[in-house]
Amino acid sequence: MISNSIVYIVLVASILALTFAFIFYKQMMKEDEGTDLMKKIAAYVRKGAMAYLKQQYKVVIIVFIVLAAIFGIMAYFNLQNGVVWFAFLTGGFFSGLAGFFGMKTATYASARTANAARKSLNSGLQVAFRSGAVMGLVVVGLALLDVSVWFLVLNGTGLLKAVGANNDLITITTTMLTFGMGASTQALFARVGGGIYTKAADVGADLVGKTEYNIPEDDPRNPATIADNVGDNVGDVAGMGADLYESYAGSILATMALGASAFATSAVEGMQMKAVLAPMLIASVGVLLSLIGIFMVRTKENAGMKQLLGALSRGTNTAAVLIAAATFGIMYYLFGKETGDYANMWWQTSLSVVVGLLAGVIIGKATEYYTSQSYKPTQKVAESSKTGPATVIISGLGLGMLSTAIPVVTVGVAIVLAYMCANGFHIEFTAVNLSRGLYGIGIAAVGMLSTLGITLATDAYGPIADNAGGNAEMSGLEPEVRKRTDALDALGNTTAATGKGFAIGSAALTALALLASYVEEIKIALIRVGQTTLTIGEDVVDTAHASLIHFMNYYNVNLMNPVVLVGIFIGAMMAFVFCGMTMNAVGRAAQKMVEEVRRQFSTISGILEGKAEPDYERCVAISTKGAQHEMLVPSILAILVPILTGVILGVPGVLGLLIGGLSTGFVLAVFMANSGGAWDNAKKYVEEGNFGGKGSDNHKATVVGDTVGDPFKDTSGPSLNILIKLMSMVSIVMAGLTVTCHLL
């Protein structure tokens, strides 16, 4: 029999990831940071970034203390168990830590990347990519550390018993979900705050510098340049790190919880434990394969762009193919000896994982098609600049809306297929099929994210290269260096498209899995308050043995129930209102930045001739203050709305809210990410010399598109993925409250 001790493998994988992250970090630090000016600029950026992160953590800590206190009070009133508050805190802590380490590495790596790029394109790639890998490995390492340690503690000790809760696998896994909520909360603040910061600076710098004064990007004469570079670090690095920590941990935790509930009543001994272990094991093997992939990213010294792209793709593709193969091995090891009902489970569930991987690849390719200037759609957006900025906006919005078709259909097909594969190709909606099918959907998400170690590396090295370019520009290095870092940045955009596909797709699947966990938590809450039976029509069912379908019928969670429908409406609205708030936040903060930059240009004499130094710090302070101030309301709204919905509309309303938020949020997120990406690259396409090239009116029109796209793709869009999951997590943690008190 497979024993619990297998979790030590997960712990080893985690330590392995963290060790290699440390080695890569040390390697990077050994590189030369370049000239004194380069060092000085890098120090500026690093200081600004660290200062911001400290400010952000100060705000977030207060939110965490308040929430932990609420969970403590809930535990006192028997509405939640007594471990939740602490699990919540660790999730937030590790998520923040992942962002912090990633950012620290990035801020040390930028000047070193620029310096390496003076040698060759390949040297630049090596430094940037290895630094990105630090982030990737830290994220997966910390997540697996948190997961494995908590599991060992809760399963191995009597901690849950000590606080008066059950000690079964269902309670253990749903308790662990609350550390997912901690991670989501931290991630939302990091994404929203970082996103507002970076885009306020970026928009502000571009609007005055590029559009009004015609000076190039990252020009040291622009007072917002340092803030812009700081923004890349706090938004695109620290924000993304916290975000993906949340996605990765969330998918594993949700699937563990599904495994615990799907096989709770299985007659075969150990099935439940094995189902809980499977997602952890897949993730652990994924760490190994990611490492292999990372080491495969190397080329000859004189390699061109094409070889570099080839090297990157080789790394991610190899890891993806290997994890697909390895999954069959892992599943055979766990379930290969089963007979009867479970005889084919090992390969059927493995197929679900393959479905998830394929879906991620398709979404990634579709993202690339719609957002890369190598393809028609983005070129058409660039072409529409011939008739001015308005048509650039119209065509970019149109493109984004159309681009939702392939990802949504793909996720739809993946949901059905993952469900069917896990059920031996049956679609019938029975209690057993449903829980095994949902487990299939969850494990498909785990599969998608299992090689995050390397996919995140390909994502994270982009902003490092971007910053290296900034450093090169500001320290007046040879134009060749800037060209090389730009090439690396562009390369990163293409590989990042695949990464984004995996992130968005997995969010949709994970959110579905969390729905089941919500119902499971409702069950626990009902039992906790003493409701041991459910009366459904004329039947009476034991709460403890009620299936998901029983709960659907008990609470009338069907599409004719007006309460469910109202919940769906509110969920759909939440996605829009949240984006509206973050968009406006960027708009407001950017406006302040524009005014400051204009003020400096007009009052500091000699600034435009490069004779006087701009007041960089003031711009950094404006972004910091703006982000800190603006991130609170939308983030707290995301926490409050599910609670209020529960208290007013009850369980069916909450489930409606989650589905409405998930469906609309998913589509809206794809729309915003792709519109933003297309605008960015349409501008690049014009800059490459098409439709009039740099400095033309057409170029100016595409800069307007790019500016609008900034909050789309880097603030509002990516925050939606977190919003969707955070609302589910909050609902899960608040289930006890919803069950005992609701208006309708």
Add this chain to the structure above:
Amino acid sequence: MISNSIVYIVLVASILALTFAFIFYKQMMKEDEGTDLMKKIAAYVRKGAMAYLKQQYKVVIIVFIVLAAIFGIMAYFNLQNGVVWFAFLTGGFFSGLAGFFGMKTATYASARTANAARKSLNSGLQVAFRSGAVMGLVVVGLALLDVSVWFLVLNGTGLLKAVGANNDLITITTTMLTFGMGASTQALFARVGGGIYTKAADVGADLVGKTEYNIPEDDPRNPATIADNVGDNVGDVAGMGADLYESYAGSILATMALGASAFATSAVEGMQMKAVLAPMLIASVGVLLSLIGIFMVRTKENAGMKQLLGALSRGTNTAAVLIAAATFGIMYYLFGKETGDYANMWWQTSLSVVVGLLAGVIIGKATEYYTSQSYKPTQKVAESSKTGPATVIISGLGLGMLSTAIPVVTVGVAIVLAYMCANGFHIEFTAVNLSRGLYGIGIAAVGMLSTLGITLATDAYGPIADNAGGNAEMSGLEPEVRKRTDALDALGNTTAATGKGFAIGSAALTALALLASYVEEIKIALIRVGQTTLTIGEDVVDTAHASLIHFMNYYNVNLMNPVVLVGIFIGAMMAFVFCGMTMNAVGRAAQKMVEEVRRQFSTISGILEGKAEPDYERCVAISTKGAQHEMLVPSILAILVPILTGVILGVPGVLGLLIGGLSTGFVLAVFMANSGGAWDNAKKYVEEGNFGGKGSDNHKATVVGDTVGDPFKDTSGPSLNILIKLMSMVSIVMAGLTVTCHLL
């Protein structure tokens, strides 16, 4: 006992509406059309508009013939009854007719309004408003004509029996819904085609004329001016007429069908018939009250803006208050003598109507708050022009997204309250409560739209005034005239906000009511193919007597069913993809227009000095061709997707699709309408002399916003309301196919 003959009252109301429409039309025609130049320009516009409408009808007729043929074939294979194809055709015919009459009136009224405005503001208002009233009365008159005649024919003759169907009220009312599908199909083509036409011309005219050459709006030197004015007629008049015909008829038909099913098993004789009659009666009384309201819109000859606005509001408010009171009378007349279960029904159902009316008013006020330049939000969008077009776009998008909160929460509360009122203030989800509650929701929508005769008049006179302004400008009338028509136009924007609130809110409620009709049609289809029992768990239920809840359980239409969830995803996506297609269509058509206008400016010498006449017809032809070409794909998609979803995912998938489309579509529609309205008025606010006024860079930035807003508020946004209902109607008509053949 209340008898069927009451329907003759509806017929009388319909004839009354049409008679007064004819009288107002004749009155308007007696007015003087002004100078020869004014007549010539009006004739140009009229000719272009009629030519376009003919072209559009040519395309639409083919679509209708194909669809009618499909319904004929379905009837042959026993998948639908043999009346449907013909009912479908009449719905399309009358919807088109309403648009045609409204537009004919508008094109005759514009020069006359301009001429009357030479006398005074009030004279201008009278001509424009009475012409708008023609449209309002034609729409409600034709709708009630179609409804009452069909009901008399189906209920009074053995037509349904003759084609082998049942002759009960449920079959009668669901058959009548298919004429709703005809109306929706026509309306979608009219909205999409007209919307693309008008916005291509508008965007084209503005981008070159205003932005590049700095010549004013409606300047006769601009080759796209005539096309722009034609566009107002085919989009904002004909398109809106067909659209609201569809909303009005749809709400009545859906509620009749709900009444038939909710009281089908009632032991009290005549209840079912009375429930079917109630929505028709409310609408009929609404016609009378609308007439009273229309006659109240008059002021002293020397009235200022404020008095005019007062006069308009007095008209609509009086009609609204009176219909609320009258509803209690109607309901007392119908249900006042009931005892037992139905003793309080008369006033409880009346309260549902009041809920609907109030919700409409709140949404209207919220729309006004977010889109009028008298309030902060739009002023802030105008202010953001200080930092260029990009921040105008960002803040307008942010405003639109935030503005979804109030309408969605209002509709949510209205759904719950209308449901509870109709159930004697119970929310419990039982079969009886559900059907009566849904009936309450449906009749709330009927209440909202019951005074459409006057609210549509306040909507439709706006474009007439707009065109009058165009005519005044082009025929070189005194600037005072243009000022007056502009004032009338602005006034229209404010009153139209309320109208839009009613239209959007009623669409959401009607769509909910249609869900129940869909399930009812599924029941009929199951019986038709011989499935007389439903096995639900261990129970067996007679199909004929199964409740809505039985169907929910039979088909597992709950939020854990992956098929339902996939349907919801697809529905959410459909709303976005549809908007993306129409946005791109406008972008493409506008680009062609821009190129043509630029070509004329550069090749026709003397055009800018006003010495040579531009080639107006060529621009008209470009818009006509563009609209015709571009409207097909999105419209056909709206018909195909529900059919495909039914064939692949079956009944639960279709219900998911409809809910996903409804929730996301509703929120997206509000977002787009309000962003567009705010941009429009932000531009007007700057033109009024704020932030630099006309001609400043800030003004140019707001023109970009206005241009982006054009397809938002006049093409994609309003089409969504129709899309939502059309998808439901298609599903209802195709229920027979879904039941007999589906993949999952």
